[in-house]
Amino acid sequence: MGVGRKDVTLGRMKALILVGGYGTRLRPLTLSRPKPLVEFANKPIVLHQIEALVAAGVTQVVLAVSYHAEKMEQELAQEAQRLGIQITFSLESEPLGTAGPIKLAESVLAANDEPFFVLNSDVICDFPFTQMVHFHKQHRRQGTIVVTKVEEPSKYGVVVYEEGGKIERFVEKPQEFVSNKINAGMYIFNPSVLKRIENKPMSIEKEVFPYMAEAGELFAQELDGFWMDIGQPKDFLIGMCLYLNSFKTNKNITTTKLHKGSGIVGNVLVDPSARIGRNCRIGPNVTIGPDVVIEDGVCIKRCTILRGATIHSHTWLENCIIGWKCSVGQWVRMENFSVLGEDVIVKDELYINGGMVLPHKSIANSVMDPKIIM
Amino acid sequence: MMLKAVILIGGPQKGTRFRPLSLDVPKPLFPVAGLPMVQHHIEACAAVPDIREVLLLGYFPAQQLHQFVTDMIAAYKIRIRYLQEYQALGTAGGIYHFRDQISSGNPDAFFVLNGDVCGDFPLQEMLDFHTSLTSPSLITIMGTEATRHQSTMYGCIVEDKETHQILHYVEKPSTFVSNLINCGVYICSPDIFKRVGEIFNSRPDFYSLEDEEGTESIRLEQDILMPIAGTGQAYVYNTDRWWSQIKTAGSAIYANRHYLQLYRTTKTDRLATNGSDKPTIIGDVYIHPSATVDPSAMLGPNVSVGKNAVIGAGVRIRESIILGNTTIQEHSCVLYTVVGWNSTVGAWTRLEGTPCDPNPNKPFAKMDNVPLFNNDGKLNPSITILGCNVTVPAEVIVLNSIVLPYKDLPHSYKNEIIL
Numbered sequence: 001m002g003v004g005r006k007d008v009t010l011g012r013m014k015a016l017i018l019v020g021g022y023g024t025r026l027r028p029l030t031l032s033r034p035k036p037l038v039e040f041a042n043k044p045i046v047l048h049q050i051e052a053l054v055a056a057g058v059t060q061v062v063l064a065v066s067y068h069a070e071k072m073e074q075e076l077a078q079e080a081q082r083l084g085i086q087i088t089f090s091l092e093s094e095p096l097g098t099a100g101p102i103k104l105a106e107s108v109l110a111a112n113d114e115p116f117f118v119l120n121s122d123v124i125c126d127f128p129f130t131q132m133v134h135f136h137k138q139h140r141r142q143g144t145i146v147v148t149k150v151e152e153p154s155k156y157g158v159v160v161y162e163e164g165g166k167i168e169r170f171v172e173k174p175q176e177f178v179s180n181k182i183n184a185g186m187y188i189f190n191p192s193v194l195k196r197i198e199n200k201p202m203s204i205e206k207e208v209f210p211y212m213a214e215a216g217e218l219f220a221q222e223l224d225g226f227w228m229d230i231g232q233p234k235d236f237l238i239g240m241c242l243y244l245n246s247f248k249t250n251k252n253i254t255t256t257k258l259h260k261g262s263g264i265v266g267n268v269l270v271d272p273s274a275r276i277g278r279n280c281r282i283g284p285n286v287t288i289g290p291d292v293v294i295e296d297g298v299c300i301k302r303c304t305i306l307r308g309a310t311i312h313s314h315t316w317l318e319n320c321i322i323g324w325k326c327s328v329g330q331w332v333r334m335e336n337f338s339v340l341g342e343d344v345i346v347k348d349e350l351y352i353n354g355g356m357v358l359p360h361k362s363i364a365n366s367v368m369d370p371k372i373i374m
Numbered sequence: 375m376m377l378k379a380v381i382l383i384g385g386p387q388k389g390t391r392f393r394p395l396s397l398d399v400p401k402p403l404f405p406v407a408g409l410p411m412v413q414h415h416i417e418a419c420a421a422v423p424d425i426r427e428v429l430l431l432g433y434f435p436a437q438q439l440h441q442f443v444t445d446m447i448a449a450y451k452i453r454i455r456y457l458q459e460y461q462a463l464g465t466a467g468g469i470y471h472f473r474d475q476i477s478s479g480n481p482d483a484f485f486v487l488n489g490d491v492c493g494d495f496p497l498q499e500m501l502d503f504h505t506s507l508t509s510p511s512l513i514t515i516m517g518t519e520a521t522r523h524q525s526t527m528y529g530c531i532v533e534d535k536e537t538h539q540i541l542h543y544v545e546k547p548s549t550f551v552s553n554l555i556n557c558g559v560y561i562c563s564p565d566i567f568k569r570v571g572e573i574f575n576s577r578p579d580f581y582s583l584e585d586e587e588g589t590e591s592i593r594l595e596q597d598i599l600m601p602i603a604g605t606g607q608a609y610v611y612n613t614d615r616w617w618s619q620i621k622t623a624g625s626a627i628y629a630n631r632h633y634l635q636l637y638r639t640t641k642t643d644r645l646a647t648n649g650s651d652k653p654t655i656i657g658d659v660y661i662h663p664s665a666t667v668d669p670s671a672m673l674g675p676n677v678s679v680g681k682n683a684v685i686g687a688g689v690r691i692r693e694s695i696i697l698g699n700t701t702i703q704e705h706s707c708v709l710y711t712v713v714g715w716n717s718t719v720g721a722w723t724r725l726e727g728t729p730c731d732p733n734p735n736k737p738f739a740k741m742d743n744v745p746l747f748n749n750d751g752k753l754n755p756s757i758t759i760l761g762c763n764v765t766v767p768a769e770v771i772v773l774n775s776i777v778l779p780y781k782d783l784p785h786s787y788k789n790e791i792i793l
Contacts, residue, residue, distance in 0.1 A: 279687070279704070297688040297705045299722045299769065314688045314705040316722045316769060331690040331707040333724045333771060349690060349707060351726060351771065368773070 013133075014060045015053045015117035016090075016105055017046060018098060021066045025232040028341030028358045029306075029323060034072040036063070036121055039306060040230060041243050041287050042256070042271055047079060049119055049127065050087070056129030058117065060086045062108055064101030067091075099202035103194060110191040118204075120185030122231035124239045126246055127186070128223060135221045136188045139165065142217035143189045145209070147181040148227040156182040157205065165219040170210055181220065184227055225249065233321055233339045233356075237302055241285040244269060259288075277313070295330075312348070320352075323359065336370060377501070378427045378476060379419040379485040382465055383412055385433030394761040394778050395623045395712060400434045402489045403442055405697065406626055407633035408644060408660040408678050410442060414633060415487050418495040420450040425485065425497075427453040429476065431468045432489070433461065464591030466598045469562075470570045477564055486594070488558030492629040493617035494636050495559060500611045503538075504561045512566050512607040513599070515540065516559035518617050519738040522550055527740075529556030529595050531603075533610045540610050543603035545595045553738070554610065556595065557617050566598075573597055618741055623776075624730040624756045625741055626712055630695050631676040634658035646673070653685070662698070686721070693729065703768065711758040711772075714779065719760075720768030727757030728774050746791075753789050 023035030030038065036046030050061055063076070073089060080087040090105045102109065102118060109116045115136055117129065128146060136144040145167075147159050158179040161167040171178050183205065196208050212218035226246055228239035244267035247258055259270040259282075266284025270276070274288045277296035282288070286300050289307040294300070297314040305311065308325040315332040321339045322328060328340075329348035338352045341359035346352060350363060354370025357363060361373055383402040392401045402412035409417070412430070419425045428446075430439065439456045446454045457472045469476065469486065476484055483504065485497065495516075504514045517531050530551040532542035544551050574592060592598070602608045616632050618625065635658055637644045646652075646659040653667045657675025661667055667685040677691045680698035685691070687704040695712045702708060703721040710727035719725065732739040748754050758772055761779030766772060770786040777783065777792045 299705065314690065314707070314722075316705070316724070318769075331705075331724075333707070335771075349692070349709065351724065351773070 012060075012112060013053075013056070013058045013114050013116065014062065014109055014111070015058045015119065016062045016064055016102060016109060017049060017119045017121050018101060019046070019063050019065045019121045021095070023231075026236065028339060028356055029321065032324065032342035032359050034069045035231075037072055037075060039289060040124060040236065040304075041240060041269055042289055044075075045124070045230065046076070046121060048124060049121070050079065050083065050085075052127035052129055053117060054083050054085055056127075056133065058085065058129075060088070060108065062088050062090050062105045064090045064092065064096075064105065066095055095201060097201045097203045099197045099204035099208050100200060102189075102204070103197040103199050103202075106194050110194055113191060115188050115190050118187040118189060120229075122229045123185045123227065124230050124243055125184070125223060125227040126225045126249070128221070129186075132186070132188045132221060135165070135219070139219045141166075141219055142193050142215075143187060143209075143212055144219045144221050146184040146186040146223050147220045148184040148223040149180050150182050151180075153177065153180045153182065158182055159220050161220040165221060166216060167209075167213040167218045167220050169213060170205070181222065184223055185229070234337050236321065237285075237304065237319060237337070240287055240304055241267075241302065244285055244287070271307075289324075338367075375424045375482045375505075376426055376479065377422065377424040377483055377485065378429065378479075378481045379422075379425050379487065380429045380431055380469060380476060381412060381415050381419075381487045381489055382468065383430050383432035383434070383489040385459070385462060387462065391622045392620070392626075393623065394759060394776060395626065395714070397779060398715060398762045400438050402430075402432070402434075403438075404626065405678065405680060405695070406492070406620075406629045407637065408662060408680070409633075411492065411620065411629075412489050413446065414492060415489065415495070416446055416450060416454065418497055419485065419487075420452050422485075422497045422501065424501070425452070426479070426481075427455070429472070430454070430456045431459065431472065432456070433459040462591055464597070465594035466570055467574075467592040469594070470567065470574060470592065473567045473570075477567065481564065483561050483563055486560040486562055490620050491558045491617065492620050492633065493557065494615040494632075496613050496615055497559075500559070500561060500613075503611045504609070507609060509606065510563065510565075511561075511609045512563050512569060512602060514561040514609045514611055515599070516557040516613055516617075517554045517610040518557050518613050518615075520553050520555045521736055521739050522553055524740050524742070525553045525555055526550060529599070530554065531556060531610050538609050538611070539606055540599075540603045540608040543595075543599045543608070545600070554612070556599075557613070558619075560594075569602065570598060573601070618732075622730075622756075623712065623759050624727075626695060627676075627693055627710055627727075627729065627757050628731055628741055630678055631658070631693065634660060634676055634678070656692075668704075680715075694725075697762070711760070713760045714762035714764060716762055717760050717764040717766070719766045720770070722769045723766055724771045724773075725758050725760070725766070726771065726773050727759075728755035730756055753791065755789065 023030035037044045076087045157172045159181050160169050160179045226242035230236040230239035259268045263280045268283040268286045270288045271290040273290045274292040276294040279297045281299045285302045287304045291308045292305050293310040295313040298311050299316045301318045303317050303320045305322045306324045309322045310327045312330040318335045320334045323340045324342045326340045326344045328346045331349045334352040336354035338355045340357045343360045344357045345362040347364045351366040355367035357373040403410040419428050436458050459468050529545045531554045532552045646655045646661045648655050654672040659674040660678040662681045664681050665679045665683040668687040670687045671685050671689040673691045676693045679696045682699045683696050684701040689702050691708045693710045694708045697715045699716045700713050702719045706723045708725045710729050711725040732741050755774040760777045763780045764777050765782045773788040775787045775790045
């Protein structure tokens with residue numbers, strides 16, 4: 001883990017990850033597994049964040065959840081042991097918004113004077129946690145939020161700030177251009193911020209940040225490189241493309257390597273336990289999970305194939321997420337952001353166009369137009 | 375006994391609903407189950423020992439039929455001639471026009487077969503019925519049962535159940551008359567020419583040039599059958615064997631399946647078989663001897679592959695007709711599709727149509743000849759058809775679409791006609 005390289009003053013940092021509810025936007029995958037455990041590029045989404053936090057010196061991570069998921073708690077307990085950190089769960093008895101959970105975890109977050117991280121759980125990027133700490137300690141104000149550039153700012157809430165980063169104001173869905181930087185969902189705060197949050201449902205974006213900005217206590221830090229909210233299937237796949245493309249430059253990725261070989265086109269990530277048949281064309285932008293079997297003559301582009309799935313011969317997949325232990329038959333064509341839940345069987349020679357299939361279904365007829373298969 | 379057979383093959387103005395398949399080749403020569411459609415008629419005629427001559431009657435230019443007729447004579451060792459009408463004379467008009475050719479050699483009777491029907495024609499059995507009749511029949515019609523609903527799309531026959539005498543005949547009635555319908559296959563006595571001549575001459579406006587609607591043309595059904603019905607000189611021979619019209623291009627896939635099925639009993643040598651170093655065959659499949667099919671391909675059921683076609687590795691074809699000189703590249707999947715001559719289909723591409731088969735849950739149901747467009751102006755889902763010399767790129771889908779000849783498709787298409 002390179003403990004020796006760590007800044008000693010960062011050694012006891014804490015982080016709160018806002019996991020929230022049932023991850024409905026990523027259904028049908030989240031019907032089988034809590035969203036933080038859904039594998040993005042062959043690693044649970046939340047581990048991308050936790051590992052990056054650990055690399056920046058975080059030793060205690062609190063997951064703010066609004067439902068009790070035993071599976072998640074068990075799996076993450078193992079990860080905590082592996083990483084040598086503490087992972088705890090803070091359960092909301094009622095939905096507390098984006099600020100309420102911070103107050104709820106006050107006892108942990110305010111245990112010392114070190115600043116703490118707060119993250120939205122759906123964000124994937126080249127996490128800038130170390131730079132955040134440095135920047136935050138430099139400007140010595142209450143909070144730092146990471147901002148990222150978007151092409152169409154009118155769809156988002158944008159952040160207006162001075163050259164040095166001091167935030168002037170927030171503008172929700174601006175009709176005229178004022179800024180192209182949006183809140184990237186990653187913050188670092190001094191414990192004193194807790195005084196601004198009450199013990200009730202509160203929105204950090206609407207009920208905390210504007211007042212901090214007014215008081216000159218909130219700074220923006222620009223993010224280099226890619227950023228994606230992967231909370232829904234379409235964005236999940238866009239995020240995967242960006243992430244795989246960042247392998248050359250992303251210093252947080254040290255243990256995994258892109259796959260090379262005949263029939264592999266562009267950026268492709270393949271778990272070593274997966275098997276790929278002959279005469280396939282895989283890529284660009286494909287992730288193949290552990291124990292996946294790809295039979296002969298399969299073509300896959302821009303897809304994530306999750307653990308234990310089998311893709312039978314001569315099938316063509318583009319823009320799909322294939323759930324755990326699925327079986328996709330021979331000569332199947334699937335496209336247009338089709339998502340198969342866990343253990344779905346797609347019979348031979350079918351066409352699936354934008355089908356969202358709930359877990360444990362057997363599909364015997366083509367899905368000609370996008371729809372949900374219960 | 376000496377018999378002849380007349381096959382009515384129509385002309386270029388007929389069979390337009392069969393487009394675009396009939397744009398490149400006269401509709402009667404379109405291959406179904408590996409053989410030109412009308413060859414199935416010729417084969418059925420050649421199987422009746424007493425038929426000595428087959429006359430193809432139509433108004434296609436003679437050179438379009440010349441090679442075919444030569445091939446048929448060689449294949450069936452029987453006299454075959456093409457008689458070209460110089461204008462559309464109507465089904466009976468053409469027969470009357472060529473009455474001397476038909477009567478020469480004094481046949482005892484002659485068959486008349488419509489070229490746009492297909493089926494397992496029981497010609498010998500029909501002939502036995504015709505000759506066993508105690509009172510002479512001027513015309514014996516092959517009839518089959520249809521559903522009450524569909525019967526009004528056909529010629530409807532009312533028979534005496536005991537004698538099979540035709541009591542009444544009406545073409546495409548607006549209300550239900552009978553579910554016994556006309557199959558478009560007849561046995562005529564040479565005496566019928568006298569009757570046709572009377573009808574011909576009884577038309578006062580016969581020599582008038584004013585009427586462009588072809589008063590000169592005489593239709594067998596309306597002009598001949600209707601007046602003869604009820605006179606005790608017309609009979610119906612009932613069959614329950616497979617029979618269908620071939621009107622729309624969609625019916626080609628249906629006819630292909632049934633003709634392939636008939637090969638099982640009579641022409642097993644035409645059906646592909648499984649074996650080592652051979653493609654996987656499911657059900658009935660015809661592969662022309664000159665075609666190249668990769669051993670890793672899977673074909674069937676109900677597939678015909680034409681002359682010099684090339685089927686690549688890992689290709690899947692089901693319920694489809696692949697015409698000559700066409701290449702299907704590896705891993706592609708072809709379902710309910712007709713791929714025209716000299717076409718190329720790229721790798722990992724999917725061609726898919728929607729079958730328009732008769733309702734399997736209704737006994738005696740026939741194919742519905744659905745119009746191209748529905749009431750909302752949208753294309754009705756049908757089989758997918760690629761005209762000749764069409765190029766489809768790799769990795770696309772062409773779904774329920776009709777592609778006219780000589781097109782290079784740039785991308786996927788769904789429910790479209792591509793001009």
